[in-house]
Structure formats: C-alpha cells, structure tokens
Amino acid sequence: MPFPAGQTPDVQPSPLTQSFDFTPISPPPDAVDLLLLDTAAAWWENGHPREGVLILDDRSGAITLPILDSLIKDAGKPGSVCAKVEDAVAAVRVLSDELGAERALQGNARRANLPAPVPAELPTLTEQAPEAFTGVHTVLMHLPRSLETLTDWAWLIREHAAADVVVLAVGRDKHMNRSMNQVLEKNFTDVSAGRGRSKSRVLTARGPRDGVPTSAPRKNTHQLAIPGKGSTELTLCSLGATYGGTKLDPGTRLMLAAVEAHQGFPGAEYVIDFGSGNGTVSAFLTLRHPQLKVIATDHSASAVQSTQLTAEANGVADRVETVRDDALSRFEDGSAEVILLNPPFHQGNAVDPGAAHRLIRAAGRVLAPGGRIYSVWNSHLKHRTVLSKEVGLTEQLARDARFTVTVSTKR
Numbered sequence: 001m002p003f004p005a006g007q008t009p010d011v012q013p014s015p016l017t018q019s020f021d022f023t024p025i026s027p028p029p030d031a032v033d034l035l036l037l038d039t040a041a042a043w044w045e046n047g048h049p050r051e052g053v054l055i056l057d058d059r060s061g062a063i064t065l066p067i068l069d070s071l072i073k074d075a076g077k078p079g080s081v082c083a084k085v086e087d088a089v090a091a092v093r094v095l096s097d098e099l100g101a102e103r104a105l106q107g108n109a110r111r112a113n114l115p116a117p118v119p120a121e122l123p124t125l126t127e128q129a130p131e132a133f134t135g136v137h138t139v140l141m142h143l144p145r146s147l148e149t150l151t152d153w154a155w156l157i158r159e160h161a162a163a164d165v166v167v168l169a170v171g172r173d174k175h176m177n178r179s180m181n182q183v184l185e186k187n188f189t190d191v192s193a194g195r196g197r198s199k200s201r202v203l204t205a206r207g208p209r210d211g212v213p214t215s216a217p218r219k220n221t222h223q224l225a226i227p228g229k230g231s232t233e234l235t236l237c238s239l240g241a242t243y244g245g246t247k248l249d250p251g252t253r254l255m256l257a258a259v260e261a262h263q264g265f266p267g268a269e270y271v272i273d274f275g276s277g278n279g280t281v282s283a284f285l286t287l288r289h290p291q292l293k294v295i296a297t298d299h300s301a302s303a304v305q306s307t308q309l310t311a312e313a314n315g316v317a318d319r320v321e322t323v324r325d326d327a328l329s330r331f332e333d334g335s336a337e338v339i340l341l342n343p344p345f346h347q348g349n350a351v352d353p354g355a356a357h358r359l360i361r362a363a364g365r366v367l368a369p370g371g372r373i374y375s376v377w378n379s380h381l382k383h384r385t386v387l388s389k390e391v392g393l394t395e396q397l398a399r400d401a402r403f404t405v406t407v408s409t410k411r
Contacts, residue, residue: 014041020066024111029062031198056141061105133160143171152240158187167205220246237309241302255376258397279310286316327362364390367410
C-alpha cells in the first residue's frame with residue numbers, strides 16, 4: 001500500500017478534472033464527481049496501480065470518460081500501463097445497475113469522440129469469479145442510497161478484487177451516515193473518511209477481510225390477503241439495488257386488491273408488470289391466475305434478477321418472462337392489453353414526479369385501444385391528470401391514507 005492504514009493522499013485538482021473537456025457530457029459532472037476523480041488521481045500519482053479500474057453506477061460517463069481519455073492519451077508512452085488504445089478501453093470496467101446509465105455513457109462517449117467500454121453484466125452473488133470484479137485494483141463509486149446495495153457491492157469487491165484494491169466511495173455529506181462506514185468495515189480492515197470538499201467527501205476502504213458470508217439474495221415470506229378472496233403466500237427475493245428489498249409494498253398491496261376486485265384481465269394473453277421491482281406483482285398474478293403469463297420489465301438489473309428469483313421461489317418461473325428495458329422501449333406501439341404500474345416518485349435522493357410521468361407516457365404508447373393500465377401512486381402526487389392526458393379515461397378504484405389506485409382505458 002502506498003499509504004499506511006488510516007492515511008489517504010492529499011487531494012488536489014488533477015488533470016482528470018482540469019484537462020478533460022466535459023462540454024459534451026450531459027448531464028455535466030457535479031462536485032461529487034469531480035472530488036471522486038481527483039481522489040483517484042491522487043492515489044495513482046502516489047503509486048497505486050492505474051490498471052484494473054472498475055466504475056460502479058456512473059450515471060453519465062462523467063467519471064469513466066476522463067479516466068479513459070487519460071489512459072488513451074498515455075497509451076504507448078514510456079511508463080504507460082497501456083500499449084495501445086484497445087488496452088486502455090480494456091483497463092476500464094463499467095458496471096451499472098440502471099439501463100439508463102449505460103445508455104447515457106454510450107451517448108456521451110460518442111459526443112466526446114471516445115470509445116465506450118462495454119458495460120459488464122451484473123453478476124449474481126453466487127458466481128465464483130464475476131469478470132467485472134476479478135483482479136480489480138481501484139473501484140470508484142457513488143455511495144448508493146440503499147445500504148443493501150452497498151452491502152452487495154462491498155461483498156463482490158472483497159470476494160473477487162485484487163488484494164491491494166482501493167475502494168473510493170463518494171457522497172454528499174447530507175446523505176452520508178455512519179451505517180455506510182459500518183457496511184464497508186464488515187468487508188475491509190481499513191475504512192477512513194477523506195477531507196470534505198464542496199459539502200462532499202470520499203470514504204476509502206482497503207484490506208479485504210477473509211471469510212465474510214454474502215447476505216444475498218435476501219428472502220422474505222408474506223401473506224397477501226384479498227378481501228373476500230382469500231390469502232396468497234408470497235416469497236419475495238431481492239438483490240441490493242432492488243427498490244423496497246423484500247418488503248411487500250403497501251401501495252402494491254392496495255393495487256393488487258383493487259385489480260382482483262375489478263377482474264381486470266379476462267381473456268388477456270399476458271399482462272405487463274411495468275417496473276417489476278422484487279417481482280411481487282408478477283408472482284401474485286401468476287399464482288392467482290394459472291393461465292396468465294406476465295412480462296416483467298424493469299430498468300434495474302438487480303430488479304430483473306430479483307423478479308426472476310421471486311418467480312422461481314414461488315414456482316411460476318415458466319410463466320414470468322423478465323426483460324431489462326427502459327420505459328418499454330422494446331415494446332411496439334399499441335401492442336399491450338393490460339399494464340400494471342407502481343411508478344417511482346424519486347430519482348436518487350430527490351423527489352421527481354417527472355420520472356413517473358415518463359413511464360405513464362410510455363404505457364400510453366404501448367397500450368392498444370381499449371387496453372387498460374392499473375396504477376398506484378402517492379395521492380399527493382396527483383398523477384390522475386397525466387394518466388387522463390396520456391392514456392384516456394381514468395377512474396379511481398381505491399384510496400387509503402397514502403395511496404390512490406386508478407384504472408385508465410386507452411382512448
């Protein structure tokens with residue numbers, strides 16, 4: 001290690017942030033991205049290996065592309081870790097849970113006239129040597145909102161990266177907490193917080209511990225009671241980045257009860273579980289309706305895997321097809337009869353109703369005339385106006401203290 005335990009290099013503005021042209025990058029880097037890049041540069045300038053870099057959940061390429069550009073410009077020079085451009089591309093590995101982040105990286109790489117690293121497949125935590133993590137010397141990441149996500153990333157790094165791996169995890173001070181340190185400390189012997197800059201700081205983790213068991217996939221069994229129609233036992237599974245983990249979401253519970261009461265899909269060949277999460281909707285519908293097939297789609301690789309695991313745990317995997325997709329982009333216009341949607345109400349740490357509006361528009365495009373979308377949402381967000389505009393006639397089916405369930409019929 002270039003530094004004793006508990007010590008980290010002094011971080012100053014570096015060529016990664018001062019020489020790279022961020023103009024083509026959209027959205028542009030924020031102070032958190034720049035601090036992470038400068039911290040990585042400080043480690044490399046002090047002798048830590050520059051090859052074997054893994055970047056987790058880069059939202060736009062603002063972290064990946066400056067590093068790649070630097071390696072390409074140095075390729076073939078004396079002392080460079082890369083003999084040619086192809087080596088530079090191979091030296092940077094990228095793994096993103098969200099499909100949108102992968103697409104943003106590809107688009108920004110084109111605009112910056114750089115080759116984009118091929119996104120790695122999200123490994124399951126039972127694989128022996130996931131390619132993206134094997135032999136990695138440096139990991140750069142934003143601290144995720146979910147501790148479960150951090151737990152799974154930390155375990156994969158500890159299990160498969162090089163012994164000298166340095167994990168650099170950046171976050172806004174207001175979103176960081178001691179629990180994040182504790183998750184890293186379970187997997188690494190040396191965890192320290194760097195000096196703050198722009199209300200942000202980097203947690204540095206080194207020294208992979210031996211013999212740490214994985215906690216994934218997580219499982220939990222629930223009883224989902226439908227008034228007047230009995231109860232269904234569901235086993236829910238999740239990997240780290242799956243929203244809600246293994247919880248039975250109360251909004252989804254209310255929506256499923258309303259759909260059952262409405263008898264929403266007689267004769268439908270299949271329904272779309274739009275934003276499948278942990279697979280609650282897919283498993284419940286296929287258990288309750290033995291002839292029904294479900295296409296479950298989510299932009300999160302963790303959610304797609306979790307939905308598949310939930311389907312397997314409930315014995316319905318033969319009738320649940322999982323698709324990693326963003327806003328139903330793989331589905332043709334007017335091709336679906338029934339869609340169920342529990343839209344997100346945040347992007348990262350910020351409340352953003354626009355994310356739900358985008359999904360509602362996508363559902364309106366994919367529904368056939370006369371097709372229906374069942375939606376549940378936090379009542380204060382007032383999505384009904386958007387549903388009426390983008391889909392058609394919208395009726396309220398249920399409401400409680402927090403949630404509203406509606407059915408909208410495509411005009």
